Amino acid sequence: MRLRYGLIGLILTLATPAYALEAKELPQLAPLERQAQAANLSAQFLTRYAYKPVPLDDALSVRIMDQFIKSLDPDRMMFSQADIDGFTAENKNIDDAIINEDLTIPFSIFTTYSQRVVDRMTYAQSLLKQDFDFTTQEEFAVLREDAPWAKSEEESKELWRKRVKNDWLRLKIAGQSDEAIRKTLERRYQNTLDRVYTYKSDDVFQSFMAAYTTSIDPHTDYFGARASAEFDISMKLSLVGIGAVLQERDGYTTIRELVAGGPAQLSGKIAVGDRIIGVGQGEEGAIEEVVGNRLDEVVQLIRGKENSVVRLDILPADAGESGNHRVINIVREKISLEKQAASKTIVPVEENGTTRKIGVITLPTFYEDFDARQKGDKEYRGASRDVAKLLEELKTEKVDGVVIDLRDNGGGSLQESIEMTGLFVGKGPVVQQRNAEGEVRIESDDLSKPAWTGPLGVLINRGSASASEIFAAAIQDYGRGVIIGDPSFGKGSVQTVVNLDRMVKNKDADLGELKLTIAQFFRINGGTTQLRGVNPDIALPGLADPKTFGESSYDNALPWTSIKPAKYKPSKDMAAVIPQLLERHEARVKQDADFQRFVEDIEAVKAQREKGTISLNEAERRKEQATLAERLKARQQADGSAPQEDDGLQSNERSLTADLAMEAARKNAKDVLRTEAAAIIADQAALSAAKGK
Incomplete structure (x- = not known):
C-alpha cells in the first residue's frame, strides 16, 4: 500500500514553529493551471481504463466532496453545520469543475478550513487563562468521525472546552503543574495555528486529488512529484x-x-x-x-x-x-535505508530440556530497485535476494525452523513477492491476475528448487497487505507452512502508475503520476485475497479494529469473488499437523503469563474503543490510571520491563532524549506474538523430527 498524502498527514509532519505569528491575513491559496490540467487528465484515465470504471457524474461529485471534507476535519471539530450546508450546495458541481479545469470549489473549502483552524485554536488558547473544575461529571467523545457537526458557535465552543479540559487533565494526572500545563498547551495550539500559514497550493491539490481517487476505489491515488519521489526512495531502500x-x-x-x-x-x-x-x-x-x-x-x-x-x-x-x-x-x-531491509534474529525455544533455534526474518516491505534491475545491474537490491542471503546464514547457524514476520508489511513489488515464494516452494504458480477484460494470467516462479525446505511459519496481522498477502496465501495454498496471527488487510487489487507528463509529452514534469486499479489478484486455489484477506491457520490476538482498518472498512471496496484454480500440487502434511500445533499452542498460552497480560491489554483497548468516550472527572481518571499503574507494576515485576505511563505529551513536546528513550523501550519490549510464533514452529520441528524417527 502506498502512503496517502492528505492534509491530516501534513498536520503530523510539517514544520511547527513554536514562536507566535503576529495576526495577519491567511495566505490566499488558488489552484494553478497545471493542477487543473492534472485533474482533468486523471479523470480521462479513470473513466476509461480503471478496472471498475466510475463515471464522473453528480453521484461521484457528492462522494468526492464528502471525502475531501473528511480529510480536512475527520473528527468534526473544525467545521460547523452551517459550513457543511454551504459546501453541500456545491457538492454536485465537482465533476463540472474537473472537466472544465476550474478547481475553485475545493480551494474555497480549504480557505474556510484555514479560517476555522484559526478560530478554534485562538479560542482554545483563550481557555488556558481560566481554571477547570475536575469534580464535575463530564465526558469527552474521543471517537467523533460520525458525530454531528456543531450547529452553533456555542456548541463548537462547548466541544472545544471539553477538548482542552481533556488535554489539561492528561497533563495534570501525569504530574505537571498548572504553569507547565499552560505553557505546554499554549505551544501545542500555537503550533497547530502556525501550520495554516505554511500550507501551499500543492498541499490543497494533493488532498483534493486524494479525495477524488479514493472515491473511485480505496487504492487508486494521485501523486505529485514530491510524493512520487518519496515512494521511489522507499522502494529502492x-x-x-x-x-x-x-x-x-x-x-x-x-x-x-x-x-x-x-x-x-x-x-x-x-x-x-x-x-x-x-x-x-x-x-x-x-x-x-x-x-x-x-x-x-x-x-x-x-x-x-x-x-x-x-x-x-x-x-x-x-x-x-x-x-x-x-x-x-x-x-x-x-x-x-537498512531499517527497512530484511533482517534476522534467532529465537531459542526450550521445551522438556530441548532447545530449538528458530530463525525469524522480519521484512517491513517488498522492496526492489526497479531502475537498477532494468539496467541489468547484477547487484540490484531486492527483498527476495536479501531474504535468500539470510536463509543461507540461518542454515549455517543450523536453525530448526524459520518464521517470516510480515506484520505491518503493506506490500510493494509483486515480482519480489513471487520470487520470495519460490524460495520456499520452488518452481510453480504463485498468483493469478484478472484484468478488466476478464483475461486471466498466471504468475509463476521458476526457481529450480527451494532455498529452505524445513519447518516454516508466516506471521501476519491486519497491516499485512497486497504482496504480503500474495506470499502468505501461496504458502498456505501449497501447504508449505503455517500462517500465524491476525486476518490480513484484504487488498487483492492490482495498480499501475501512469506518468501524466509522459502522456501529454510535457517537458516540465509537473503534472504528477496517477495510480489506478487495472486488475485483481486471485490465489492459486481460485479464491481472491480481496476483502477477506488471508485467514491464519493459528489465530493470535490483534489490536486492529476491522471496522476502521482493512479493506472491509471501505464502503467502495471490490467484492470477494473466485475463478478457476491454477494447476499446482499442494502438500497434505500441513493440514495433518495444524490440529496438533493448535492444541499445543492453546495449552501453552494458557500458562504463559506474558501472553495473558498481552491479551488483557488488548481487551482493555477494545473496551475503551467501544466506549468511545473518556471521563473528565479527575477522581475517575486517577482511579483508571491507578488500575493501569498496578498492571504495569505487575508486569515490571514479572518480566523486568520498563513501564511507559501516559505523560500527556505529544512526541515533539518531549525532550529529544526522553523521546528516543521511549522509542528504544518500545523497540526492546517483549514481542509475545513473535515468541509464540517461534514456539509454534518449534512444535512443528519437534513433530517433524518425531515423524522422521
Whole structure:
C-alpha cells in the first residue's frame, strides 16, 4: 500500500514553529493551471481504463466532496453545520469543475478550513487563562468521525472546552503543574495555528486529488512529484543525502538519528540533537536560513546529486538560540535505508530440556530497485535476494525452523513477492491476475528448487497487505507452512502508475503520476485475497479494529469473488499437523503469563474503543490510571520491563532524549506474538523430527 498524502498527514509532519505569528491575513491559496490540467487528465484515465470504471457524474461529485471534507476535519471539530450546508450546495458541481479545469470549489473549502483552524485554536488558547473544575461529571467523545457537526458557535465552543479540559487533565494526572500545563498547551495550539500559514497550493491539490481517487476505489491515488519521489526512495531502500534522520522540534530541523557509516556520522561534526539553521549548495554556496521552514522543504534542500557538496549551518544541541553556530561542508553519498531491509534474529525455544533455534526474518516491505534491475545491474537490491542471503546464514547457524514476520508489511513489488515464494516452494504458480477484460494470467516462479525446505511459519496481522498477502496465501495454498496471527488487510487489487507528463509529452514534469486499479489478484486455489484477506491457520490476538482498518472498512471496496484454480500440487502434511500445533499452542498460552497480560491489554483497548468516550472527572481518571499503574507494576515485576505511563505529551513536546528513550523501550519490549510464533514452529520441528524417527 502506498502512503496517502492528505492534509491530516501534513498536520503530523510539517514544520511547527513554536514562536507566535503576529495576526495577519491567511495566505490566499488558488489552484494553478497545471493542477487543473492534472485533474482533468486523471479523470480521462479513470473513466476509461480503471478496472471498475466510475463515471464522473453528480453521484461521484457528492462522494468526492464528502471525502475531501473528511480529510480536512475527520473528527468534526473544525467545521460547523452551517459550513457543511454551504459546501453541500456545491457538492454536485465537482465533476463540472474537473472537466472544465476550474478547481475553485475545493480551494474555497480549504480557505474556510484555514479560517476555522484559526478560530478554534485562538479560542482554545483563550481557555488556558481560566481554571477547570475536575469534580464535575463530564465526558469527552474521543471517537467523533460520525458525530454531528456543531450547529452553533456555542456548541463548537462547548466541544472545544471539553477538548482542552481533556488535554489539561492528561497533563495534570501525569504530574505537571498548572504553569507547565499552560505553557505546554499554549505551544501545542500555537503550533497547530502556525501550520495554516505554511500550507501551499500543492498541499490543497494533493488532498483534493486524494479525495477524488479514493472515491473511485480505496487504492487508486494521485501523486505529485514530491510524493512520487518519496515512494521511489522507499522502494529502492536508498537515497542520496547526508545519512541523517531529521525531525521538526520547536521550529528547528533537528538531527534525530545518524545513519551508521553515513557522511554525517563519518564527518564527526554533527551529533544527535544538533539543529540545522541554514542550508547552502556547493562549497561556496550562499546559506539559506531554514528556521521555521517546513521539514519537507528542508529535506529537499539537503538531498541532491551524489558526490555534490551541501553546506549546513549547525546550532549545537547544547547551545542556546543565540549560541555559537558553525558551518560545515558534507559530500552527499548514496545512503542505504537498512531499517527497512530484511533482517534476522534467532529465537531459542526450550521445551522438556530441548532447545530449538528458530530463525525469524522480519521484512517491513517488498522492496526492489526497479531502475537498477532494468539496467541489468547484477547487484540490484531486492527483498527476495536479501531474504535468500539470510536463509543461507540461518542454515549455517543450523536453525530448526524459520518464521517470516510480515506484520505491518503493506506490500510493494509483486515480482519480489513471487520470487520470495519460490524460495520456499520452488518452481510453480504463485498468483493469478484478472484484468478488466476478464483475461486471466498466471504468475509463476521458476526457481529450480527451494532455498529452505524445513519447518516454516508466516506471521501476519491486519497491516499485512497486497504482496504480503500474495506470499502468505501461496504458502498456505501449497501447504508449505503455517500462517500465524491476525486476518490480513484484504487488498487483492492490482495498480499501475501512469506518468501524466509522459502522456501529454510535457517537458516540465509537473503534472504528477496517477495510480489506478487495472486488475485483481486471485490465489492459486481460485479464491481472491480481496476483502477477506488471508485467514491464519493459528489465530493470535490483534489490536486492529476491522471496522476502521482493512479493506472491509471501505464502503467502495471490490467484492470477494473466485475463478478457476491454477494447476499446482499442494502438500497434505500441513493440514495433518495444524490440529496438533493448535492444541499445543492453546495449552501453552494458557500458562504463559506474558501472553495473558498481552491479551488483557488488548481487551482493555477494545473496551475503551467501544466506549468511545473518556471521563473528565479527575477522581475517575486517577482511579483508571491507578488500575493501569498496578498492571504495569505487575508486569515490571514479572518480566523486568520498563513501564511507559501516559505523560500527556505529544512526541515533539518531549525532550529529544526522553523521546528516543521511549522509542528504544518500545523497540526492546517483549514481542509475545513473535515468541509464540517461534514456539509454534518449534512444535512443528519437534513433530517433524518425531515423524522422521
